[in-house]
Amino acid sequence: MVPVRGIASGKSRLGAVLDPAGRxxxxxxxxxxxxxxxxxxxxxxxxxxxxxxxxxxxATAARLGAATVFETPDARGLNGAATLGASRxxxxxxxxxxILPCDLPFLTPESLDAVTGESETARxxxxxxxxxxxGTNALVVSAERPFEFRFGESxxxxxxxxxxxxxxxxxxxxxxxxxxxxxxxxxxxVWDEARxxxxxxxxxxxxxx
Numbered sequence: 001m002v003p004v005r006g007i008a009s010g011k012s013r014l015g016a017v018l019d020p021a022g023r024x025x026x027x028x029x030x031x032x033x034x035x036x037x038x039x040x041x042x043x044x045x046x047x048x049x050x051x052x053x054x055x056x057x058x059a060t061a062a063r064l065g066a067a068t069v070f071e072t073p074d075a076r077g078l079n080g081a082a083t084l085g086a087s088r089x090x091x092x093x094x095x096x097x098x099i100l101p102c103d104l105p106f107l108t109p110e111s112l113d114a115v116t117g118e119s120e121t122a123r124x125x126x127x128x129x130x131x132x133x134x135g136t137n138a139l140v141v142s143a144e145r146p147f148e149f150r151f152g153e154s155x156x157x158x159x160x161x162x163x164x165x166x167x168x169x170x171x172x173x174x175x176x177x178x179x180x181x182x183x184x185x186x187x188x189x190v191w192d193e194a195r196x197x198x199x200x201x202x203x204x205x206x207x208x209x
Contacts, residue, residue: 001048001049001050001051001082001085001086001088001089001097001098001099001100002031002034002035002038002048002049002050002051002061002066002085002100002101002102003050003051003052003071003078003081003082003085003099003101003102004027004031004050004051004052004054004057004061004102005027005052005053005054006027006052006053006054006056006057007024007027007028007031007054007056007057007060008020008023008024008027008054008056009054010023010027010103011023011026011027011103011182011183013183013184013185014026014184014185014188016185017185017188018188026188027057028056028057028060030102030103030105030182031050031057031060031061031102032060032064033102033105033107034100034102034104034107035048035050035061035064035066035102036064037107037108037109037112038100038112039064039065040109041109041112041113044065045064045065045066046065046067047092047094048061048065048066048067049066049067049068049069049085049088049089050066050067050068050069051068051069051071051081051082051084051085051088052068052069052070052071052081053070053071053072053073053075055070058070067088067092069084069085069088071084077151078149078151078152079149079150079151079152082099082139082149082151083147083149085097085099086099086141086143086147086149089143090143090144094143095142095143095144096140096141096142096143096144097140097141097142097143098112098115098116098138098139098140099138099139099140099141099149100112100138101137101138101181103181103182103183104137104138104177104178104180104181104182105180105182105191105194106176106177106180106191106194107177107178108177110177111175111177111178114173114175114178115128115138115140115173115175115178116140118140118171118173124141124142124163124166124168124169124170125139125140125141125159125162125163125168125169125170125171126138126139126140126170126171126172126173127139127140127156127159127160127170127171127172127173128172128173128174128175128178128179129156129172129174129179130156130179130181131179131180131181133156134153134154134155134156134157135155135156135181136151136155136156136159137178137179137181138173138178139159147162148162150162
């Protein structure tokens with residue numbers, strides 16, 4: 001499940017280096033790239049759901065073959081979007097759901113194998129932390145029971161705490177491809193340099209954690 005804030009409204013922290021049109025192009029690129037990686041991983045997007053209040057984001061996802069859920073104003077942001085997506089996944093027969101933001105520019109099929117593979121070894125919750133070890137950049141939970149998503153400040157610790165409260169086993173998946181999220185101008189510069197290296201014919205770069 002991929003929550004998307006919006007094509008025009010996302011990545012406002014990059015306003016110092018990108019104008020609104022540039023941010024919109026970046027947001028669309030990140031969404032498209034994320035869905036393309038999922039397609040390479042799964043073979044199609046039939047079991048992927050994009051949740052967003054943005055009609056353009058939903059239309060982009062639908063053109064690529066993903067299911068879509070419109071996020072109403074009362075959904076309460078990322079936690080509400082995650083709840084909507086997990087509920088839809090459960091209704092469609094899923095036993096578990098991967099909550100995956102679309103601002104992980106180094107995402108690979110191999111990293112998706114790693115985070116979902118942990119859940120196949122009797123883990124109830126799998127968390128991929130961000131570089132600081134405070135945020136949650138990917139989360140695998142059961143789609144068959146309610147989960148109180150706690151995205152936001154200190155979400156990594158809060159998700160671990162919730163698992164402990166419920167008596168669920170939890171695993172941590174630490175990989176640079178999942179830890180690097182694109183939030184700041186400095187992050188954008190790292191990604192731009194990595195892409196420039198690829199265009200020069202060099203080896204694919206991974207983020208430095």
